[in-house]
Amino acid sequence: MDDAMIDLSIAIVSYNTKDLLLDCLRALHAHTSGIRFDVIVVDNDSRDGTVSAVRDAYPAITIIANQDNRGFAKAVNQAVAVSRGRHVLLLNSDTLVKDQSLATMVRYLDDHPDVGAVSCKQWTGEGHLNQTCFPFPSIRDHLFYSTLFHRVAPSIQAAAAATQAVDCTQSQDVDWANGACLMVRRSLFEQLGGLDESFFMYFEDADLCRRLRQQGYRVRHLAEAAIVHLIGRSSGRNRDALQLVWEFSRIRYVEKHFSPVKRWLMKGWIAGGIGWRLAQSLGCAPEMRRRKIQSGVAVIRRLWSESLPVEQLRLDSSASHR
Numbered sequence: 001m002d003d004a005m006i007d008l009s010i011a012i013v014s015y016n017t018k019d020l021l022l023d024c025l026r027a028l029h030a031h032t033s034g035i036r037f038d039v040i041v042v043d044n045d046s047r048d049g050t051v052s053a054v055r056d057a058y059p060a061i062t063i064i065a066n067q068d069n070r071g072f073a074k075a076v077n078q079a080v081a082v083s084r085g086r087h088v089l090l091l092n093s094d095t096l097v098k099d100q101s102l103a104t105m106v107r108y109l110d111d112h113p114d115v116g117a118v119s120c121k122q123w124t125g126e127g128h129l130n131q132t133c134f135p136f137p138s139i140r141d142h143l144f145y146s147t148l149f150h151r152v153a154p155s156i157q158a159a160a161a162a163t164q165a166v167d168c169t170q171s172q173d174v175d176w177a178n179g180a181c182l183m184v185r186r187s188l189f190e191q192l193g194g195l196d197e198s199f200f201m202y203f204e205d206a207d208l209c210r211r212l213r214q215q216g217y218r219v220r221h222l223a224e225a226a227i228v229h230l231i232g233r234s235s236g237r238n239r240d241a242l243q244l245v246w247e248f249s250r251i252r253y254v255e256k257h258f259s260p261v262k263r264w265l266m267k268g269w270i271a272g273g274i275g276w277r278l279a280q281s282l283g284c285a286p287e288m289r290r291r292k293i294q295s296g297v298a299v300i301r302r303l304w305s306e307s308l309p310v311e312q313l314r315l316d317s318s319a320s321h322r
Helices: 018-030 050-057 071-081 101-111 139-144 147-152 154-164 186-191 204-214 239-257 260-281 286-303
Strands: 008-014 037-044 062-066 087-092 095-097 115-123 172-174 181-185 218-229
Touching: 008 018, 008 071, 008 101, 018 037, 018 050, 018 095, 037 050, 037 071, 050 062, 062 071, 071 186, 087 095, 087 101, 087 186, 101 115, 101 181, 101 218, 115 204, 139 260, 181 186, 181 204, 204 218, 204 239, 239 260, 239 286, 260 286
Parallel strands: 008 037, 008 087, 037 062, 115 218
Antiparallel strands: 087 181, 095 218, 115 181, 172 218
């Protein structure tokens, strides 16, 4: 197939999500027409037969079988590097594309050269609308949404969240949209150097949109396009590991985008929140207390050291996919 004829390259990262991934691929092929697309699956060392199952069911799909857990951002960049489309779609393996949504998103990018990325509505498996578009993370957000603030002033935290909500039923420009289904111009993705691989998982989508906006491009949420997102089913069940990855990525985002004063203020607040959680863990069962202390110490170490990447930690492998 001529490279110039490919409208969209779809990058899917998977870790032990064989059944979800096969459902995702079936929906892609059943509900996408009018555009030409290729699919690149990057598997982060699954042990459930994902690679062989995809090769058997979809021999035309490109699949990259990593021998280790490289995280989300690195895996997406691997996929884009071997893809051919004019646009690139980041798509979770726990999603189901709805009728012609991808074609709608491609057309919007083609018709609006000042738009760098588009997102769509995301429904849960139970039929509820997900909140998937947000203002850029600010120091106010980090303070309000912290565990410590939740314990001290939950009503204020809830009110703050309500004021930050974006109406995902309406098409509009947004600061950033999550990477479960985010379409980006290939030329711009490459110009920006792809996803920042210092984010193992989480916040890499906010970072990408921020860099895109800094180049003068808009991020557009399209309410006329939609997917089903079976939230959390692709990221495993180890909540401690996922929370630790999230904390590391939050710290990285703060280091990259906040001023020195705000950076130090945030680090102090995060450390206080960790201290609060450690104090709360004293009443937990011994094994849970051990895990919480281990995670807390790791976050404290990361706060004051940029040389401790998350992949060096002893994490459950489920923390390789959002």
